[in-house]
Amino acid sequence: MSLLPSATVAEIARYDGQTVTLAGWVANKTEKGKLIFLRLRDGSGAIQCVVFKKNVPEATFAAAQQLTLESSCRVSGAVRADARAPGGYELDVSALEVVQVPAQEYPIQPKEHGTEFLMEHRHLWVRSAKQHALLRIRAEVIAAAQEWLNSQGFVRYDTPILTPVAAEGTTNLFATEYFDLGPAYLAQTGQLYVESGMMSFGKVYCFGPTFRAEKSKTRRHLTEFWMIEPEVAFATHEDNLVLQENFVSAIVQRCLERRAEDLKVLERDTATLERCLPPFPRISYDDALALIEQNQGQVEAATPIPWGEDLGAPHETLIASKFDKPVFVEKYPAAVKAFYMEPDPARPEVALCADLLAPEGYGEIIGGSQRIHDAALLEQRLREHGLPVESYQWYLDLRRYGSVPHSGFGMGIERCTAWIAGTHHIRETIPFPRMLYRIYP
RNA sequence: UCCCCGAUAGCUCAACGGUAGAGCGGCUGACUGUUAAUCAGUAGGUUCCAGGUUCGAAUCCUGGUCGGGGAGCCA
Numbered sequence: 001m002s003l004l005p006s007a008t009v010a011e012i013a014r015y016d017g018q019t020v021t022l023a024g025w026v027a028n029k030t031e032k033g034k035l036i037f038l039r040l041r042d043g044s045g046a047i048q049c050v051v052f053k054k055n056v057p058e059a060t061f062a063a064a065q066q067l068t069l070e071s072s073c074r075v076s077g078a079v080r081a082d083a084r085a086p087g088g089y090e091l092d093v094s095a096l097e098v099v100q101v102p103a104q105e106y107p108i109q110p111k112e113h114g115t116e117f118l119m120e121h122r123h124l125w126v127r128s129a130k131q132h133a134l135l136r137i138r139a140e141v142i143a144a145a146q147e148w149l150n151s152q153g154f155v156r157y158d159t160p161i162l163t164p165v166a167a168e169g170t171t172n173l174f175a176t177e178y179f180d181l182g183p184a185y186l187a188q189t190g191q192l193y194v195e196s197g198m199m200s201f202g203k204v205y206c207f208g209p210t211f212r213a214e215k216s217k218t219r220r221h222l223t224e225f226w227m228i229e230p231e232v233a234f235a236t237h238e239d240n241l242v243l244q245e246n247f248v249s250a251i252v253q254r255c256l257e258r259r260a261e262d263l264k265v266l267e268r269d270t271a272t273l274e275r276c277l278p279p280f281p282r283i284s285y286d287d288a289l290a291l292i293e294q295n296q297g298q299v300e301a302a303t304p305i306p307w308g309e310d311l312g313a314p315h316e317t318l319i320a321s322k323f324d325k326p327v328f329v330e331k332y333p334a335a336v337k338a339f340y341m342e343p344d345p346a347r348p349e350v351a352l353c354a355d356l357l358a359p360e361g362y363g364e365i366i367g368g369s370q371r372i373h374d375a376a377l378l379e380q381r382l383r384e385h386g387l388p389v390e391s392y393q394w395y396l397d398l399r400r401y402g403s404v405p406h407s408g409f410g411m412g413i414e415r416c417t418a419w420i421a422g423t424h425h426i427r428e429t430i431p432f433p434r435m436l437y438r439i440y441p
Numbered sequence: 442u443c444c445c446c447g448a449u450a451g452c453u454c455a456a457c458g459g460u461a462g463a464g465c466g467g468c469u470g471a472c473u474g475u476u477a478a479u480c481a482g483u484a485g486g487u488u489c490c491a492g493g494u495u496c497g498a499a500u501c502c503u504g505g506u507c508g509g510g511g512a513g514c515c516a
Contacts, residue, residue, distance in 0.1 A: 032479090033472040052473070069466095086476060105451070109466055110477045112453060116508055172514075189516095214514060215442070227516060301512080312513075355516090364516060412516030426516095437508070 003074065010044035012079055012089050021076040022047070022091065023099075025127070026067050028110060036064045040075055040091070041127070049075050049091040060096050069106040070127070072099040119427070123441045126431055133262035137255060138417045138429050142207075144254040145228050145411070148247060149205050154230060157197035157204040159190030161211075165391040172212045174223075186211035189410060190229050192340075192395050195371065198231040198406055199398055205230040217436050219425040220313070220363050222414060224434035231408030237342070237352035237370040240407035241328055244356060244366055245278040248326060248411075252276045255420050268422040272359050275325055282328040285311075285350065288319055295322070310336040316364060320357040326365070330354035339381040342370040342405070352407075362419035368409025375399035 007020035024042030031037075034053035039046050051064040067073065076095040081088060107121055108128065118125050125131055146156065162176075162184045178184035190206035197204035207228045214221065232243065252273050255263070263270055283291065286307070292315055293304045299321065302314040311319075311329070320327060331350040334343055341351035353369035372378045375396055382389050389396075417429040427433035432441065 028476075030475040030478060031472085032475060035473045035475080037475050037478095039476080048476080050474080054473090082474095084474060084476095105467060107451075109452065111465060114453075114509090116448095117452070119508095210516080212515070216512090216514065217509090218511065221515075225516065310514085313511090313515095367516060410516060415516055 005042065005074065007079075008044040009040070009042045009047045012045075012047055012087075015079045016081055016089065017079065019076060019078045019094065020091075021074055022049075023074045024072070026069060026071045026073065027129075029067055029069070031065065036061070038064065038067065038075070038093075040073075045087070046129075047087060047089060047091055048085045049077065049093050051093045051096070055092070056094060056096070060093075063096050063098050064093070066101055067098065068101060069109075070124075071101045073097060074099065119433075119438060120440070122432060129265055131428060133259075133265040134417070134421050134423060134428050135431060136262050137259050137266075137421045138413065140255050140259050141251055141413060141417050141420065142226075142228075144251040145247070145413075146205075146207065148250040148254075149203075149228075149230060152203070154203040154205050155197070155201040157194055157201065157206055158208065159187065159193035159197075159206040161187050161208065163187050165388065172214045174211050174213050188212050189227070191231070191408065191410065194229055194231045194408065195395070195398055195406070198233050198408070199402065199404075202233045203230070215436055218313075219427075220415060222426060222430065222433050222435060225426075225430070226413040227410045228413065229408060229410040231406065233404050233406045235370075235407040236405060237330070237354070237407060240368055240370060240409060241280075241282065241330070241354060242278075244328075244354075244368060244409055245280045245326075248280075248356065248366070248416075249277050251416065252420060263421070266421050266423070268420075272324060273420065277325075280326050280328055280356070281323050282330055282354070283319070284330055285332045288315070288329050291319060291322065308333045308335060313363065316355075316357050317361045320359055320361060320363075324359060326359060327357050328354045329357060337369070339385040339387065340369075340371050340378065342372050343377075356409075358415070358419040360419070360422075363415060365415045365419060366409050366411045368407065370405065370407040373399055373403045373405050375403065 003023065005021050005023040007015050007022060009022065022040055022042055024040045026038055027041040027046050028039035036051040038049040040049050051061060053061050074097040075091060075093055077091040077093040079089055080092055082090050108124055126135060162178065164184060172188060174186040175183045188210050190208065194204055194206040205228055208226065209224055210227045211224050213223060256270060256273055288311065289305065289307060292302060295318055296302065296304055299314050299318040302318040319329060330353065331344060332353055334341065334349060334351040337351045337353055341353050344350045344352050351369060355364045356366035357363065358365045372381065378399055379389060379396060382392055414426040414429045418426045423429060427435060
């Protein structure tokens with residue numbers, strides 16, 4: 001015997017006139033004497049179920065009266081199109097099987113709550129309509145990203161989460177003891193490892209959680225976030241930018257196609273998303289400095305900076321505000337960037353790198369570069385950054401045996417989702433966000 | 442690590458040194474079209490913690506705890 005429903009709310013229209021059994025949770029209930037309205041949520045959507053006292057046995061009506069918010073139940077009845085019902089269809093209930101009525105009142109009410117309260121109840125909050133829509137969009141972003149790369153001939157190549165050394169510096173790492181082999185660190189990128197796969201398969205990507213012990217307390221930061229990192233052999237910096245704009249556009253367009261309902265729930269203005277088609281505008285770091293100079297005062301704290309200094313968050317906001325599509329900022333001073341970035345042959349003081357800034361102030365969603373493919377230069381950079389060259393021998397090997405120019409990038413799933421969904425804070429784009437002052441639940 | 446803000450009923454908040462309050466939610470009752478229903482009734486408090494000032498502290502002061510926003514850094 002199965003307890004599975006015979007239909008889902010998402011496909012209710014095809015059952016018009018038929019009797020079906022739905023299974024789910026009570027999202028809302030209104031009693032009106034001999035009439036009870038239940039809004040039933042089944043994971044695929046929500047539908048209004050109507051219980052008339054005269055249409056059901058006394059015990060069934062009594063059971064319906066007992067239901068409270070988030071009670072679980074199985075409901076049978078005839079599907080009927082009704083203009084009065086939200087969603088266009090409702091269920092005329094003929095039978096009701098209560099699975100559980102909570103002993104205590106469900107904490108989250110259909111009204112305003114504070115952030116702290118909601119975060120404390122994150123395990124329940126994910127049932128709410130807005131969170132449901134947001135997490136569905138996250139799932140779509142992930143599926144779209146992987147399926148698009150697969151369709152382009154990429155091979156998924158999983159990189160380790162426990163690593164012996166730091167890729168981008170040592171201060172922002174979570175450490176743990178690894179048996180008798182000393183400290184191990186949670187990966188803050190899969191990039192170095194994925195480069196080995198690039199030499200094996202040509203086009204690869206890794207996808208998984210990454211960890212940064214940064215004491216960041218902003219709406220753009222999590223200590224644990226998910227990143228997808230493609231890497232391509234023989235790809236130059238230029239090729240890399242083309243790949244990124246095609247990749248991001250494909251993800252956005254797929255969300256527009258398949259998650260229109262969820263974007264509507266979130267009241268997302270989709271106009272800027274629809275414009276998100278290649279090519280994306282590109283400006284150099286030098287142009288960015290000029291742009292900041294010309295527009296000072298427009299964004300608070302976006303004050304002019306001397307050449308060689310990295311852009312801050314307010315600067316990125318100002319730059320992004322000048323474009324109606326994602327914009328690449330390329331060729332940063334090599335000194336402020338990671339050790340593995342290839343210098344521009346025409347101007348060795350800048351790196352062949354780019355950040356992709358999302359429109360509307362959602363910040364940097366991609367960071368990428370062409371990688372150094374010369375073993376001697378790479379080793380020199382390791383030394384300049386004070387990194388232990390012995391630990392990077394395997395990484396240097398990649399440049400000793402058939403080295404080729406290659407490029408890649410990393411896209412943050414949460415930041416990308418926050419932008420597409422139009423959510424202010426990225427903590428809502430992952431089921432259980434990990435932040436500086438929160439690890440529960 | 443630094444700067445700013447906050448903590449009062451289950452939730453969202455008010456109470457300007459002088460009796461601890463409202464709305465929502467809960468519970469009880471009424472209602473055949475509700476969409477976060479409406480109406481009537483009802484229960485519900487260690488005002489984050491510790492100390493201080495004062496005749497008197499939710500309110501002022503000091504320290505702490507927890508949380509929120511931002512910076513730096515990054516995706």
